Amino acid sequence: MTPVIESFLQQVDQITNRKNDVLYRVCFDLGLTNEMATYEELVAVEVTDISIVPEGMITKEIHNAKVVTFTHKGRLFQDEVGRVLNTYDFICYYRMPLLKAKLTNEFIIERYGAEFIGPYDDKSKMEISFSIT
16 A cells, blocks of 8 residues: 555545545556656545545545546455556556547546455455546
8 A cells, every 4th residue: 555545544534524435546647757657646535525624635626537447356466566557557558559549647546445345355346547538
């Protein structure tokens, strides 16, 4: 788990107006520097009112986004190897070229809902959404 996610999970109970327990990891301002991916990261939950924000937290709204969504099934990690990274590679190198859409650098959203049991569980499911044109 990244430090950003760990920090958020320690504070999530302060968000009294959460819609549900679904957790999102939003990567935005995507770029590439020296063949290394760069991005800003935000961990979030949906809320009923964006004007109620605990101190130290921010809001981010995404309007009218066009996305393509894929499901990762199984562990995120195993023995230092990122299985979810294999899913990202498969999507980017094999599935996306078949689509008639083009990826944008706006955002990638990972959605961890009720079917996400944990990062090391073979039955876990999470969704990955890419912004497209």
